Amino acid sequence: MKIAIFSNDGPSSRKVAEALKAKIAAEHLTIDDDHPEIVITVGGDGTLLTAFHHYQDQLASIRFVGIHTGHLGFYTDWRDYEVDQLIDSLANDNGQSVTYPLLDIGVEYDNGAYEKLLALNESTLKRAMGTMQANVYIKDKLFELFRGDGLCVSTPTGSTAYNKSAGGAVLSSELEAIQVSEIASINNRVFRTLGSPLIISPSEWVRVEPAQEGEMLLTCDTELVSHQQVKAITYRISKQKIAFAQYRHTQFWQRVSESFIGVKPND
Incomplete structure (x- = not known):
């Protein structure tokens, strides 16, 4: 061995x-x-x-x-x-061994570049300065226009980390699912979001498209991946898993x- x-x-x-x-x-x-x-x-x-x-x-x-x-x-x-x-x-x-689900992250940049990432815990997206506005799609259908500090997308095991601090649910590690949680969303008479975490199945995916110009702060687990202008990010359950002895x-x-x-x- x-x-x-x-x-x-x-x-x-x-x-x-x-x-x-x-x-x-x-x-x-x-x-x-x-x-x-x-x-x-x-x-x-x-x-x-x-x-x-x-x-x-x-x-x-x-x-x-x-x-x-x-x-x-x-x-x-x-x-x-x-x-x-x-x-x-x-x-x-x-x-x-025992295995846990992972998160696939596909990042499209305004300059045409594309990057694929893999997360064990979560990915967050925030604007470098000010309120983030982003169109959120589920299976390419517009779900909402988000306004707030940002979004956190987590795996079941990652649901106990930043996601939990953001008010998300703790998901069983046996579920093949990802979770999208809002970070300090703005909800008033003018602006509305769902205000609740979303649980996304393996046959679905989430696409987030920033609705304004400006640098975005994208993280993958503990690493800051980019502060470039992001065109869109797609999140889905990965076909890969992590195995523990x-x-x-x-x-x-x-x-x-x-x-x-x-x-x-x-x-």
Whole structure:
């Protein structure tokens, strides 16, 4: 088995990463940062998101494992003091995995350029300055003219991140769906939006066309992708998925309960 270790720069994470390397060598497993079968991230959810984008061209052949070295991470199943147990699981790996949906993002720029992106959590679109106005289409049919700070489009697992802060619903990770949530929409006697999150099925897609000139701020997970003039953005469920090695992968709703309510099993 070929394993990559992807760590953040924190001293506790580096210490865990070095311990992992030594124990992996002792088990006669192979360290391969270029073409791994397992990617072990050491840090938190931010580290895992960075690793996801680093290896996104190899998702079909990679499973991820997350170790968190600080606060509880939503995607990370192992603690920094459980390295020995994780090594035992790696040594007895039988290919078990669990997969989560991803978000395809197609960006058309005014200069004719086109860019395709992939998100694990979400994408947001805002205007660089002032209120954003944008026509929102569902399956190429105009749905509304949005006015407000911006829009957040998320995956089911990403629904627990920025989407939740924007008032969106938490979606089960077993749903093949994406969610569109408004960020501080303007609703009065003159301007109206739906004012509720939209859940979009796999057979549908969302197209957002800015209705005024000016630079747009487009994000893909934690990265600022562009501040160019955007012509349109199309969002849909990706045919690709992210896979996690299911040695003891925490059930989705248990993650939600532990992360936001503080309830642990048998509490």
